Amino acid sequence: xxxxxxxxxxxxxxxxxxxxxxxxxxxxxxxxxxxxxxxxxxxxxxxxxxxxxxxxxxxxxxxxxxxxxxxxxxxxxxxxxxxxxxxxxxxxxxxxxxxxxxxxxxxxxxxxxxxxxxxxxxxxxxxxxxxxxxxxxxxxxxxxxxxxxxxxxxxxxxxxxxxxxxxxxxxxxxxxxxxxxxxxxxxxxxxxxxxxxxxxxxxxxxxxxxxxxxxxxxxxxxxxxxxxxxxxxxxxxxxxxxxxxxxxxxxxxxxxxxxxxxxxxxxxxxxxxxxxxxxxxxxxxxxxxxxxxxxxxxxxxxxxxxxxxxxxxxxxxxxxxxxxxxxxxxxxxxxxxxxxxxxxxxxxxxxxxxxxxxxxxxxxxxxxxxxxxxxxxxxxxxxxxxxxxxxxxxxxxxxxxxxxxxxxxxxxxxxxxxxxxxxxxxxxxxxxxxxxxxxxxxxxxxxxxxxxxxxxxxxxxxxxxxxxxxxxxxxxxxxxxxxxxxxxxxxxxxxxxxxxx
Numbered sequence: 359x360x361x362x363x364x365x366x367x368x369x370x371x372x373x374x375x376x377x378x379x380x381x382x383x384x385x386x387x388x389x390x391x392x393x394x395x396x397x398x399x400x401x402x403x404x405x406x407x408x409x410x411x412x413x414x415x416x417x418x419x420x421x422x423x424x425x426x427x428x429x430x431x432x433x434x435x436x437x438x439x440x441x442x443x444x445x446x447x448x449x450x451x452x453x454x455x456x457x458x459x460x461x462x463x464x465x466x467x468x469x470x471x472x473x474x475x476x477x478x479x480x481x482x483x484x485x486x487x488x489x490x491x492x493x494x495x496x497x498x499x500x501x502x503x504x505x506x507x508x509x510x511x512x513x514x515x516x517x518x519x520x521x522x523x524x525x526x527x528x529x530x531x532x533x534x535x536x537x538x539x540x541x542x543x544x545x546x547x548x549x550x551x552x553x554x555x556x557x558x559x560x561x562x563x564x565x566x567x568x569x570x571x572x573x574x575x576x577x578x579x580x581x582x583x584x585x586x587x588x589x590x591x592x593x594x595x596x597x598x599x600x601x602x603x604x605x606x607x608x609x610x611x612x613x614x615x616x617x618x619x620x621x622x623x624x625x626x627x628x629x630x631x632x633x634x635x636x637x638x639x640x641x642x643x644x645x646x647x648x649x650x651x652x653x654x655x656x657x658x659x660x661x662x663x664x665x666x667x668x669x670x671x672x673x674x675x676x677x678x679x680x681x682x683x684x685x686x687x688x689x690x691x692x693x694x695x696x697x698x699x700x701x702x703x704x705x706x707x708x709x710x711x712x713x714x715x716x717x718x719x720x721x722x723x724x725x726x727x728x729x730x731x732x733x734x735x736x737x738x739x740x741x742x743x744x745x746x747x748x749x750x751x752x753x754x755x756x757x758x759x760x761x762x763x764x765x766x767x768x769x770x771x772x773x774x775x776x777x778x779x780x781x782x783x784x785x786x787x788x789x790x791x792x793x794x795x796x797x798x799x800x801x802x803x804x805x806x807x808x809x810x811x812x813x814x815x816x817x818x819x820x821x822x823x824x825x826x827x828x829x830x831x832x833x834x835x836x837x838x839x840x841x842x843x844x845x846x847x848x849x850x851x852x853x854x855x856x857x858x859x
Contacts, residue, residue, distance in 0.1 A: 368433070372429070382436075385436075390482070402510065405486055405524065406439065407453075407485060417435065432620075439485045442506070446481060446484075450483070452484070458706060467570060485528075485529055487509075487524055487525055487540075491543060501520070501524035513854065526550065527584050530586060537583060538583070538585075539584070541579060543578045548780070551584060552821065553821060555823075555849075558584050558811045559595055568581065569604030572698055575686060582595070589841065592623060634666045634770055635666065647778055647782055650816075680754070682750040682754040682804075683804050689744070762805065777827070778823070779799075780797045806830065807829055808833050809825050810825065821850075
């Protein structure tokens with residue numbers, strides 16, 4: 359049914375619904391049918407951890423509203439999947455993929471879930487993820503959770519989908535949903551977007567509220583969209599931004615966020631744009647991927663961009679070797695997770711220590727593939743008042759901001775930085791865990807600055823993305839540049855669900 363809906367955009371869906379050729383109910387049923395065919399059976403992608411039993415009913419109500427009152431906006435009647443660490447006060451669970459949170463009851467929708475509902479989007483289900491957003495064990499396996507099992511890459515099924523927002527990216531890539539939401543602390547939007555050939559936006563920390571999101575770090579966590587096009591990602595981003603009293607860091611976004619990021623879509627945006635290429639530390643993940651990215655850089659120049667190459671981030675090596683980020687993350691994890699768990703209406707676990715105890719009591723289901731060493735490290739931290747933590751946070755910000763991204767952008771008067779997001783997908787390895795070869799994510803993650811990964815091409819059948827990175831609240835500029843690049847290259851391809859290559 360409706361096979362023409364593969365690769366369809368939000369604007370195309372709205373046009374079909376406006377013409378009476380399609381209803382939100384039919385669209386939801388189409389995607390649910392694909393989830394049954396491709397996610398639960400067939401290639402068995404395991405990107406969707408749970409479907410919303412009320413999705414069809416919500417769609418019916420929105421179809422009636424379209425007729426009686428008109429549409430609320432571009433997301434009216436559009437199905438969205440959200441990562442299973444984003445709370446919904448409905449019939450669905452919010453577990454971060456962990457069996458420890460099965461049966462927990464949240465006090466309210468996450469702010470971003472409220473915003474989606476207000477925009478008329480249909481929260482169709484929850485996406486699988488790397489359990490606890492991938493800050494649990496040293497040898498973790500991206501896309502695996504105790505509750506959801508192993509998410510698989512729709513391009514080549516024995517390869518990683520990357521994490522932690524694995525299911526969110528895979529579901530969009532495989533056309534199981536129109537768009538989705540993920541979260542990033544360090545690489546969890548950018549890497550899955552690159553490896554699954556979709557667009558992923560990692561917003562400035564504080565542009566989107568983290569209230570009601572199972573946390574790692576209030577300093578680095580951010581909620582962002584996945585889509586098959588930059589335009590669709592821009593639509594979704596505009597729907598979820600805003601100041602939220604439950605997340606004090608959003609107050610800094612007052613006057614800096616836009617509810618309509620599609621106004622920045624400009625095919626000519628690369629003309630005269632000054633773009634830096636930070637080669638030191640962010641190239642060479644894979645020789646074949648590097649060759650592909652060199653072609654992407656050429657495309658930028660052909661579109662009129664002025665490349666400053668190299669424009670190295672002065673602190674790239676220091677960031678990589680520094681232990682500051684790790685100390686910040688594990689200290690924040692204990693404080694922030696304990697606060698989140700303590701606010702649940704009902705929960706089998708109330709703090710990190712109880713989660714550790716749960717894992718050990720259910721080791722066969724939770725710890726058979728890899729451990730929870732980072733949880734144990736986090737539990738041993740002294741807290742956010744510890745001088746070592748305060749010093750680490752200052753170092754993390756200094757290296758990534760003043761002496762890092764800001765320094766290189768000031769030096770060369772740049773509009774953005776570009777680099778390969780990561781290498782092609784590695785084999786899923788249940789023995790040794792992930793085999794990262796490199797990532798663009800760390801500078802923006804530590805700084806709390808924005809970045810966008812856009813499809814750039816393929817190494818054999820494996821996608822590779824290009825990252826656009828910039829200063830705080832520079833999403834309009836990054837969206838402009840990413841859109842112009844996308845329109846010139848049109849590199850995204852549908853997945854073939856190959857067993858191997």
